[in-house]
Amino acid sequence: MFKHIxxxxxxxxxxxxxxxxxxxxxxxxxxxxxxxxxxxEQEYYLYQMQVQVKEETVKQHKVQANRNLSVIEKAAKDAGxxxxxxxxxxxxxxEMIVKVAEKRGCDLIMMASHxxxxxxxxxxxxxxxxxxxxxxIPVLVYR
Amino acid sequence: MFKHIxxxxxxxxxSEAAMRKGIQFAKTINARVTGFCVTxxxxxxxxxxxxxxxxxxxAAAAVQAEVAKNLxxxxxxxxxxxxxxxxxxxxxxxxxxxxIAAAQKRQCDLIIMASHxxxxxxxxxxxxxxxxxxxxxxIPVLIYR
Numbered sequence: 001m002f003k004h005i006x007x008x009x010x011x012x013x014x015x016x017x018x019x020x021x022x023x024x025x026x027x028x029x030x031x032x033x034x035x036x037x038x039x040x041e042q043e044y045y046l047y048q049m050q051v052q053v054k055e056e057t058v059k060q061h062k063v064q065a066n067r068n069l070s071v072i073e074k075a076a077k078d079a080g081x082x083x084x085x086x087x088x089x090x091x092x093x094x095e096m097i098v099k100v101a102e103k104r105g106c107d108l109i110m111m112a113s114h115x116x117x118x119x120x121x122x123x124x125x126x127x128x129x130x131x132x133x134x135x136x137i138p139v140l141v142y143r
Numbered sequence: 144m145f146k147h148i149x150x151x152x153x154x155x156x157x158s159e160a161a162m163r164k165g166i167q168f169a170k171t172i173n174a175r176v177t178g179f180c181v182t183x184x185x186x187x188x189x190x191x192x193x194x195x196x197x198x199x200x201x202a203a204a205a206v207q208a209e210v211a212k213n214l215x216x217x218x219x220x221x222x223x224x225x226x227x228x229x230x231x232x233x234x235x236x237x238x239x240x241x242x243i244a245a246a247q248k249r250q251c252d253l254i255i256m257a258s259h260x261x262x263x264x265x266x267x268x269x270x271x272x273x274x275x276x277x278x279x280x281x282i283p284v285l286i287y288r
Contacts, residue, residue, distance in 0.1 A: 001171040021283070028144040029171050113277070124277055132258070132269055132277070132286060138164075140285040141277055 005033045006106040008097045008131075011068035014112035018142040022110040023075045025140075031108075035072030035085035036100050037065035038093040062087060094130035101137050110140045144172050149251040151179045151242045151276075154213040157257040161287040162217055165255035166224050168285075174253075175227035178217030179245050180210040181238040239275035246282050255285045 007022045009015045019035075026033045039061035042054055069085040076083030090096040101109050114125035124132075124141075132139050150165045152158045162178070169176045185199050185206070214230040221228030231249070235241035246254050259270035269277070269286075277284050 001168055025144055025172075124274075129269075136288050138285060138287045140283060142283045143281050 001029055002031050002108040004104070004106045004108070005031050006097070006101045006104070006109045006137075007033055007035045007072055008093070008109070008111050008127075009035060009037050009068045009072060010093070010115040010127075011037070011064060011071075012112070012115050014114050014142070015068075016071060018110055018112040019072050019075055021142055022140075023072075023079045023081055025110070026076075026081045027079045032082040032084075033072070033076055034100070034104055034106060035069050035076075035083065036097065037068045037085075037087050038090050038096045039065050039087060041089045041091045058089065094127045094134060097127070097131050098135045098137075101135065106137060108138050108140060109135060110142065113141050113143045145169075145174045145253040147249065147251045147253075148174050148176045149179055149242070149246045149249065149254045149282075150176050150217060151181070151238070151245075151254065151256050152213050152217060153180070153238075153260040153272075154209060155257070155260050157259050157287075159216065161255060161257035163220055164287055165285075166217075166220050166226050168255065169221075169226045170224045175229070176217070176221055177245070177249055177251060178214050178221075178228060178230040179242065180213050180230075180232045181241045182206050182210055182232060182234050184234050184236050237275075238272045239279060242272070242276050243280050243282075246280065251282060253283050253285060254280060255287070258286050258288045 005022055005026050007019055009019060042057060065087040072085055073083055088096045088100060109131060111128055113128055115127055128141060148165060148169050150162050152162050166176060185202050210232055218228055218230060231245060233241040233245060256273055258273055260272055
Protein backbone atom coordinates (compact mmCIF):
# COMPACT_ATOMS: atom_id res chain seq x y z
CA MET A 1 0.00 0.00 0.00
CA PHE A 2 1.33 3.47 0.79
CA LYS A 3 5.04 3.38 1.55
CA HIS A 4 6.00 7.01 1.67
CA ILE A 5 3.75 9.84 2.85
CA UNK A 6 4.42 13.52 2.20
CA UNK A 7 3.29 15.83 5.00
CA UNK A 8 3.36 19.48 3.98
CA UNK A 9 3.14 21.92 6.87
CA UNK A 10 2.70 25.66 7.17
CA UNK A 11 2.70 25.63 10.94
CA UNK A 12 -1.03 26.29 11.26
CA UNK A 13 -2.96 24.40 13.92
CA UNK A 14 -4.95 22.49 11.31
CA UNK A 15 -1.78 21.35 9.62
CA UNK A 16 -0.59 20.10 13.01
CA UNK A 17 -3.70 17.95 13.26
CA UNK A 18 -2.97 16.53 9.80
CA UNK A 19 0.61 15.83 10.93
CA UNK A 20 -0.51 13.85 13.98
CA UNK A 21 -2.96 11.84 11.88
CA UNK A 22 -0.38 11.35 9.15
CA UNK A 23 2.18 9.99 11.56
CA UNK A 24 -0.43 7.66 13.07
CA UNK A 25 -1.32 6.38 9.63
CA UNK A 26 2.34 5.93 8.67
CA UNK A 27 2.87 3.93 11.84
CA UNK A 28 -0.16 1.73 11.19
CA UNK A 29 0.88 0.90 7.62
CA UNK A 30 4.65 0.97 8.24
CA UNK A 31 5.28 3.83 5.85
CA UNK A 32 7.96 6.48 6.10
CA UNK A 33 7.21 10.16 6.03
CA UNK A 34 8.74 13.24 4.51
CA UNK A 35 7.86 16.60 6.01
CA UNK A 36 8.06 19.69 3.86
CA UNK A 37 7.68 23.35 4.58
CA UNK A 38 7.61 25.82 1.72
CA UNK A 39 8.73 29.36 2.36
CA UNK A 40 8.02 32.20 -0.04
CA GLU A 41 10.80 33.33 -2.31
CA GLN A 42 9.24 36.79 -2.47
CA GLU A 43 10.13 37.66 -6.00
CA TYR A 44 8.31 40.92 -5.39
CA TYR A 45 11.48 42.44 -4.03
CA LEU A 46 12.41 43.78 -7.40
CA TYR A 47 15.09 46.25 -6.60
CA GLN A 48 18.67 45.61 -5.83
CA MET A 49 18.62 47.82 -2.76
CA GLN A 50 16.21 45.39 -1.15
CA VAL A 51 18.32 42.29 -1.59
CA GLN A 52 19.36 42.55 1.99
CA VAL A 53 15.77 42.83 3.13
CA LYS A 54 14.90 39.78 1.07
CA GLU A 55 17.73 37.75 2.53
CA GLU A 56 16.70 38.78 6.00
CA THR A 57 13.04 37.74 5.45
CA VAL A 58 14.03 34.41 3.94
CA LYS A 59 16.25 33.83 6.95
CA GLN A 60 13.40 34.57 9.33
CA HIS A 61 11.02 32.36 7.38
CA LYS A 62 13.55 29.58 7.53
CA VAL A 63 13.65 29.74 11.31
CA GLN A 64 9.87 29.41 11.42
CA ALA A 65 9.87 26.64 8.80
CA ASN A 66 12.41 24.65 10.76
CA ARG A 67 10.29 25.06 13.87
CA ASN A 68 7.29 23.72 11.95
CA LEU A 69 9.31 20.83 10.61
CA SER A 70 10.57 19.95 14.06
CA VAL A 71 6.92 19.28 15.03
CA ILE A 72 6.88 16.57 12.35
CA GLU A 73 10.27 15.22 13.39
CA LYS A 74 9.20 14.97 16.99
CA ALA A 75 5.85 13.33 16.22
CA ALA A 76 7.60 10.81 13.96
CA LYS A 77 10.30 10.09 16.50
CA ASP A 78 7.73 9.54 19.26
CA ALA A 79 5.86 7.11 17.03
CA GLY A 80 9.01 5.40 15.78
CA UNK A 81 8.32 6.32 12.15
CA UNK A 82 11.26 7.00 9.80
CA UNK A 83 11.18 10.65 8.84
CA UNK A 84 12.97 13.17 6.64
CA UNK A 85 12.21 16.86 6.45
CA UNK A 86 12.94 19.56 3.92
CA UNK A 87 12.52 23.28 3.68
CA UNK A 88 11.99 24.50 0.13
CA UNK A 89 11.78 28.00 -1.26
CA UNK A 90 9.03 28.87 -3.70
CA UNK A 91 6.33 31.45 -4.21
CA UNK A 92 3.99 28.67 -5.30
CA UNK A 93 3.71 26.21 -2.41
CA UNK A 94 1.39 23.81 -4.26
CA GLU A 95 3.81 23.48 -7.16
CA MET A 96 6.68 22.73 -4.80
CA ILE A 97 4.59 20.22 -2.83
CA VAL A 98 3.62 18.29 -5.95
CA LYS A 99 7.18 18.47 -7.30
CA VAL A 100 8.78 17.24 -4.10
CA ALA A 101 6.22 14.44 -3.80
CA GLU A 102 7.10 13.24 -7.28
CA LYS A 103 10.83 13.73 -6.90
CA ARG A 104 11.01 11.78 -3.67
CA GLY A 105 8.70 9.03 -4.82
CA CYS A 106 5.94 9.69 -2.31
CA ASP A 107 2.76 7.72 -2.95
CA LEU A 108 0.43 9.77 -0.75
CA ILE A 109 0.16 13.44 0.19
CA MET A 110 -1.64 14.18 3.43
CA MET A 111 -2.68 17.70 4.21
CA ALA A 112 -5.21 19.79 6.07
CA SER A 113 -8.22 21.24 4.30
CA HIS A 114 -7.02 24.70 5.31
CA UNK A 115 -3.70 26.22 6.18
CA UNK A 116 -2.65 29.59 7.50
CA UNK A 117 -5.09 31.53 5.39
CA UNK A 118 -7.96 29.15 6.10
CA UNK A 119 -11.13 30.58 7.58
CA UNK A 120 -14.05 29.90 5.25
CA UNK A 121 -15.81 26.96 6.82
CA UNK A 122 -17.30 26.12 3.47
CA UNK A 123 -14.33 26.38 1.17
CA UNK A 124 -11.17 24.44 0.69
CA UNK A 125 -7.89 26.14 1.39
CA UNK A 126 -6.29 27.55 -1.71
CA UNK A 127 -3.06 25.55 -1.63
CA UNK A 128 -4.90 22.34 -0.77
CA UNK A 129 -7.22 22.99 -3.69
CA UNK A 130 -4.31 23.52 -6.04
CA UNK A 131 -2.44 20.45 -4.84
CA UNK A 132 -5.59 18.40 -5.39
CA UNK A 133 -5.99 19.81 -8.85
CA UNK A 134 -2.42 19.23 -9.97
CA UNK A 135 -1.25 16.15 -8.11
CA UNK A 136 -1.18 12.81 -9.83
CA ILE A 137 -0.52 11.25 -6.43
CA PRO A 138 -3.49 10.47 -4.15
CA VAL A 139 -4.22 13.20 -1.61
CA LEU A 140 -5.80 12.65 1.80
CA VAL A 141 -7.49 15.80 3.05
CA TYR A 142 -8.05 16.34 6.76
CA ARG A 143 -10.57 18.71 8.23
CA MET B 144 -6.50 4.33 12.47
CA PHE B 145 -9.40 4.26 10.00
CA LYS B 146 -11.98 1.62 10.81
CA HIS B 147 -14.76 2.16 8.33
CA ILE B 148 -14.33 3.54 4.83
CA UNK B 149 -17.12 4.81 2.61
CA UNK B 150 -16.59 4.06 -1.08
CA UNK B 151 -18.97 6.13 -3.17
CA UNK B 152 -19.23 4.87 -6.73
CA UNK B 153 -20.92 6.08 -9.87
CA UNK B 154 -19.73 3.18 -11.96
CA UNK B 155 -17.27 5.22 -14.02
CA UNK B 156 -13.86 3.67 -14.73
CA UNK B 157 -12.10 6.19 -12.48
CA SER B 158 -14.43 5.53 -9.59
CA GLU B 159 -13.99 1.82 -10.07
CA ALA B 160 -10.21 2.23 -9.94
CA ALA B 161 -10.55 4.29 -6.74
CA MET B 162 -12.85 1.64 -5.30
CA ARG B 163 -10.28 -1.10 -5.94
CA LYS B 164 -7.48 0.93 -4.40
CA GLY B 165 -9.75 1.79 -1.49
CA ILE B 166 -10.35 -1.88 -0.83
CA GLN B 167 -6.61 -2.57 -0.95
CA PHE B 168 -6.10 0.25 1.53
CA ALA B 169 -8.87 -1.11 3.78
CA LYS B 170 -7.17 -4.48 3.71
CA THR B 171 -3.80 -3.12 4.85
CA ILE B 172 -5.32 -1.21 7.76
CA ASN B 173 -7.96 -3.83 8.66
CA ALA B 174 -10.87 -1.51 8.01
CA ARG B 175 -14.28 -2.42 6.71
CA VAL B 176 -15.89 -0.73 3.74
CA THR B 177 -19.34 0.40 2.72
CA GLY B 178 -19.99 0.71 -1.00
CA PHE B 179 -22.40 3.49 -1.79
CA CYS B 180 -24.34 4.55 -4.85
CA VAL B 181 -26.57 7.55 -5.32
CA THR B 182 -29.37 7.42 -7.83
CA UNK B 183 -30.98 10.57 -9.15
CA UNK B 184 -34.60 11.31 -8.49
CA UNK B 185 -35.91 11.03 -12.01
CA UNK B 186 -38.17 13.80 -13.11
CA UNK B 187 -38.20 14.05 -16.84
CA UNK B 188 -41.69 15.40 -17.26
CA UNK B 189 -43.40 18.33 -15.66
CA UNK B 190 -46.87 17.02 -16.43
CA UNK B 191 -48.43 13.86 -15.23
CA UNK B 192 -49.07 11.56 -18.15
CA UNK B 193 -49.12 7.87 -18.99
CA UNK B 194 -46.16 8.24 -21.30
CA UNK B 195 -44.20 10.13 -18.66
CA UNK B 196 -44.94 7.60 -15.95
CA UNK B 197 -44.04 4.70 -18.21
CA UNK B 198 -40.80 6.35 -19.31
CA UNK B 199 -39.79 7.19 -15.76
CA UNK B 200 -40.53 3.67 -14.66
CA UNK B 201 -38.29 2.26 -17.35
CA ALA B 202 -35.55 4.78 -16.66
CA ALA B 203 -35.66 4.04 -12.92
CA ALA B 204 -35.40 0.32 -13.64
CA ALA B 205 -32.40 0.90 -15.91
CA VAL B 206 -30.67 3.05 -13.29
CA GLN B 207 -31.42 0.48 -10.61
CA ALA B 208 -29.89 -2.29 -12.70
CA GLU B 209 -26.77 -0.19 -13.16
CA VAL B 210 -26.53 0.58 -9.44
CA ALA B 211 -27.01 -3.07 -8.52
CA LYS B 212 -24.14 -3.92 -10.88
CA ASN B 213 -21.85 -1.30 -9.31
CA LEU B 214 -22.62 -2.41 -5.78
CA UNK B 215 -22.11 -6.04 -6.74
CA UNK B 216 -18.71 -5.16 -8.20
CA UNK B 217 -17.72 -3.56 -4.88
CA UNK B 218 -18.95 -6.56 -2.89
CA UNK B 219 -17.05 -8.90 -5.17
CA UNK B 220 -13.80 -6.92 -4.98
CA UNK B 221 -14.09 -6.75 -1.17
CA UNK B 222 -14.79 -10.43 -0.89
CA UNK B 223 -11.78 -11.30 -3.02
CA UNK B 224 -9.60 -9.13 -0.79
CA UNK B 225 -11.15 -10.51 2.37
CA UNK B 226 -12.46 -7.13 3.48
CA UNK B 227 -15.78 -6.84 5.36
CA UNK B 228 -18.21 -5.01 3.12
CA UNK B 229 -21.66 -3.52 3.24
CA UNK B 230 -23.46 -1.71 0.48
CA UNK B 231 -26.12 0.98 0.45
CA UNK B 232 -27.89 3.22 -1.98
CA UNK B 233 -29.79 6.44 -1.68
CA UNK B 234 -32.02 8.51 -3.90
CA UNK B 235 -30.93 12.10 -4.18
CA UNK B 236 -30.39 14.86 -6.70
CA UNK B 237 -27.37 16.07 -4.77
CA UNK B 238 -24.97 13.11 -4.66
CA UNK B 239 -22.45 14.92 -2.45
CA UNK B 240 -25.09 15.52 0.22
CA UNK B 241 -26.15 11.89 0.15
CA UNK B 242 -22.51 10.77 0.35
CA ILE B 243 -21.76 12.93 3.38
CA ALA B 244 -25.04 11.96 5.08
CA ALA B 245 -24.31 8.27 4.49
CA ALA B 246 -20.78 8.64 5.87
CA GLN B 247 -22.09 10.32 9.01
CA LYS B 248 -25.00 7.97 9.50
CA ARG B 249 -22.80 4.93 9.17
CA GLN B 250 -20.02 6.50 11.21
CA CYS B 251 -17.43 6.15 8.52
CA ASP B 252 -14.11 7.77 9.39
CA LEU B 253 -12.81 8.09 5.84
CA ILE B 254 -14.30 8.65 2.40
CA ILE B 255 -12.31 7.41 -0.58
CA MET B 256 -13.28 8.63 -4.02
CA ALA B 257 -11.91 9.41 -7.44
CA SER B 258 -10.96 12.90 -8.52
CA HIS B 259 -13.53 12.62 -11.29
CA UNK B 260 -16.67 10.62 -11.85
CA UNK B 261 -18.96 10.14 -14.78
CA UNK B 262 -18.68 13.69 -15.95
CA UNK B 263 -14.91 13.75 -15.55
CA UNK B 264 -12.43 14.33 -18.32
CA UNK B 265 -10.98 17.72 -17.62
CA UNK B 266 -7.33 17.06 -16.88
CA UNK B 267 -6.81 19.96 -14.57
CA UNK B 268 -10.00 20.28 -12.57
CA UNK B 269 -11.59 18.30 -9.82
CA UNK B 270 -14.87 16.58 -10.49
CA UNK B 271 -17.85 18.54 -9.25
CA UNK B 272 -19.20 16.03 -6.74
CA UNK B 273 -15.71 15.29 -5.42
CA UNK B 274 -15.18 19.01 -4.98
CA UNK B 275 -18.43 19.39 -3.09
CA UNK B 276 -17.76 16.38 -0.86
CA UNK B 277 -14.34 17.86 -0.04
CA UNK B 278 -15.86 21.22 0.72
CA UNK B 279 -18.63 19.99 2.98
CA UNK B 280 -17.32 16.84 4.60
CA UNK B 281 -16.08 16.93 8.19
CA ILE B 282 -14.67 13.46 7.62
CA PRO B 283 -11.24 13.08 5.93
CA VAL B 284 -11.39 12.40 2.21
CA LEU B 285 -8.81 10.46 0.20
CA ILE B 286 -8.79 11.42 -3.47
CA TYR B 287 -7.44 9.14 -6.18
CA ARG B 288 -6.59 10.32 -9.65
